[in-house]
Amino acid sequence: MKKIRVLIAKPGLDGHDRGAKVIARALRDAGMEVIYTGLRQTPEMVAEAALQEDVDAIGLSILSGAHLALTPRVLALMRANGQGDVPVFVGGIIPADDAEALRGLGVAAVFGPGTPMSAVVDAVARATARPADA
Amino acid sequence: MNPEPILSGDRRALARWLTALEAEQPEAQDLLATLYARAGRAHRVGVTGAPGSGKSTLVAALAKAWRARGQTVAVLAVDPSSPFSGGAILGDRVRMQALAGDPGVFIRSMASRGTLGGLAATTADLARALDAAGFDQVVIETVGAGQSEIDVARTAQTTIVIEAPGLGDDVQAIKAGILEIADILVVNKADQPGVEATVRALKSALELESAARVSGEAAPGWSVPVLTTVATAGDGIEIVIDALAAHRIQMQSSPIGQQREIQRLRRELEARLRQRVWQRVEARLAPDTLDLLAAQVHQRVIDLESAVKSVLASTHTHTE
Numbered sequence: 001m002k003k004i005r006v007l008i009a010k011p012g013l014d015g016h017d018r019g020a021k022v023i024a025r026a027l028r029d030a031g032m033e034v035i036y037t038g039l040r041q042t043p044e045m046v047a048e049a050a051l052q053e054d055v056d057a058i059g060l061s062i063l064s065g066a067h068l069a070l071t072p073r074v075l076a077l078m079r080a081n082g083q084g085d086v087p088v089f090v091g092g093i094i095p096a097d098d099a100e101a102l103r104g105l106g107v108a109a110v111f112g113p114g115t116p117m118s119a120v121v122d123a124v125a126r127a128t129a130r131p132a133d134a
Numbered sequence: 135m136n137p138e139p140i141l142s143g144d145r146r147a148l149a150r151w152l153t154a155l156e157a158e159q160p161e162a163q164d165l166l167a168t169l170y171a172r173a174g175r176a177h178r179v180g181v182t183g184a185p186g187s188g189k190s191t192l193v194a195a196l197a198k199a200w201r202a203r204g205q206t207v208a209v210l211a212v213d214p215s216s217p218f219s220g221g222a223i224l225g226d227r228v229r230m231q232a233l234a235g236d237p238g239v240f241i242r243s244m245a246s247r248g249t250l251g252g253l254a255a256t257t258a259d260l261a262r263a264l265d266a267a268g269f270d271q272v273v274i275e276t277v278g279a280g281q282s283e284i285d286v287a288r289t290a291q292t293t294i295v296i297e298a299p300g301l302g303d304d305v306q307a308i309k310a311g312i313l314e315i316a317d318i319l320v321v322n323k324a325d326q327p328g329v330e331a332t333v334r335a336l337k338s339a340l341e342l343e344s345a346a347r348v349s350g351e352a353a354p355g356w357s358v359p360v361l362t363t364v365a366t367a368g369d370g371i372e373i374v375i376d377a378l379a380a381h382r383i384q385m386q387s388s389p390i391g392q393q394r395e396i397q398r399l400r401r402e403l404e405a406r407l408r409q410r411v412w413q414r415v416e417a418r419l420a421p422d423t424l425d426l427l428a429a430q431v432h433q434r435v436i437d438l439e440s441a442v443k444s445v446l447a448s449t450h451t452h453t454e
Contacts, residue, residue: 002157003220003245028221033245038228045234049227052241054149082146
C-alpha cells in the first residue's frame with residue numbers, strides 16, 4: 001500500500017508558520033503523510049528534502065512577498081533532481097497577477113487567504129491520484 | 135529494479151527504493167535480497183526516549199560529529215501515524231536543519247503506519263537498504279517512546295535510551311521495558327536543574343538491573359554508561375560517539391555479542407512469519423467474516439474462542 005507523502009515547506013525569511021501547520025493537519029486528517037520542515041528553508045533545502053523523502057507533492061507557504069524569487073528556484077532544482085513531475089502548490093499572500101505568473105511557471109495551484117481547507121485537500125488529492133487509484 | 139544507480143550514490147534512486155520497500159513491493163524486496171550480502175558494514179544505532187527528551191536534536195548532533203570524522207550518515211526518523219485518519223505529520227527534519235546541504239547525510243522520515251512498538255513494520259528493511267547503499271552509520275530514531283516501545287532494540291546493534299531531567303522518579307526507571315534495552319543511557323538537557331538526581335536514579339536502576347539479571351542479554355565486559363549531553367550545544371556528543379564505537383567493537387568481538395545478534399534476527403524472523411501467516415489467513419477470509427463473527431460474539435451466539443476456531447477451520451481446509 002502506497003501512502004500519499006506531501007512536503008510542507010516554508011522557504012524564505014518570514015516567521016509565520018501557523019498557516020503551514022493548519023494545512024499540514026488538514027492533509028494528515030485526509031490520511032496523507034506530511035513531512036514538515038520548519039521555518040526559514042532555502043530553495044536548496046526544500047528540493048533536497050523533497051528528493052530524500054520521495055514526496056508525491058510539495059506545498060510552499062510563503063508570506064514574505066518573495067514568492068516570485070523563491071518558487072522558480074525550487075521548481076528549477078526539482079527539475080534538475082528528476083522531480084519535475086511532482087506537483088508544487090503555493091500558499092500565502094499572493095497578488096492575482098503573481099498567482100497567474102506562478103501558474104505559468106508550472107505551479108499546480110495557488111491558495112490565498114480564506115481558501116477552504118477542503119479545496120486544498122481536494123486539489124492535492126487530485127494532483128497525486130495515480131491511475132491505480134481511479 | 136536496477137541496483138547500479140543506488141550503489142553509485144544516486145539519491146533519487148535510493149529514495150524511490152525506500153518508498154517501494156515501505157509499500158512492501160516485491161521488486162523492491164527482491165533487490166534487498168540481491169544486495170543483502172553487501173549489508174552489515176554499517177553500524178545500526180537506535181535512539182529512543184520519551185517525547186521531548188531531545189531525540190532528533192541528539193541525532194543531528196551525532197550526525198555532525200560523525201561527518202567531522204569523515205563518516206557518512208543515514209537517518210530513519212519514525213513518527214506516529216494518526217490512528218483515526220491513517221495520516222501523519224513527520225516533523226523530525228525540523229531539528230535536523232543543520233545537516234542540510236551535506237551530500238554525506240541522507241534523512242528519511244517514516245510514519246509508524248499502525249505498528250506499535252515505536253517503529254514501522256518496514257523500518258528494519260529500510261535500515262538494511264541504507265546499510266547496503268553504503269552509509270557508515272544508520273541511525274533509527276523511534277517515535278516518542280514510553281515503557282514498551284522496544285522494537286528498536288530488535289533492529290539496532292546499539293541502542294541509546296535518552297532521558298531528560300524531571301521526567302519521572304526512580305520507580306519509573308525500574309519499570310520493565312525501556313531501560314532493559316539500553317546499551318548507552320544519555321541524560322540530555324544536562325544544563326537543566328535536576329540532572330544529578332536523574333543520573334543517580336538511572337545508575338541505581340542499572341545496578342538493580344544487573345543484580346537481578348538472570349539470563350542476561352548484555353555482553354560481558356560492557357557496563358551501560360550513563361552519559362550527559364546538551365545536544366543543542368553539542369556538549370558531550372564526542373563521548374557518546376566514542377561509547378557507540380566501543381559498544382560496537384565489544385559486540386563484534388565477543389561470542390555473546392554474536393549470539394545476541396542471532397537472537398535479534400530470530401525475533402525478527404518470528405515477527406515476520408507471524409505477519410505473513412496472518413496475511414494468508416486474511417486473504418482467505420470473505421471481507422465481512424470478522425465483522426459477522428464479532429456481531430455473533432456480541433449477541434452471545436458464539437464465544438470468542440469458538441469464533442477463532444471456526445476461522446482457523448475454514449481457512450485451514452484451503453491450506454496446502
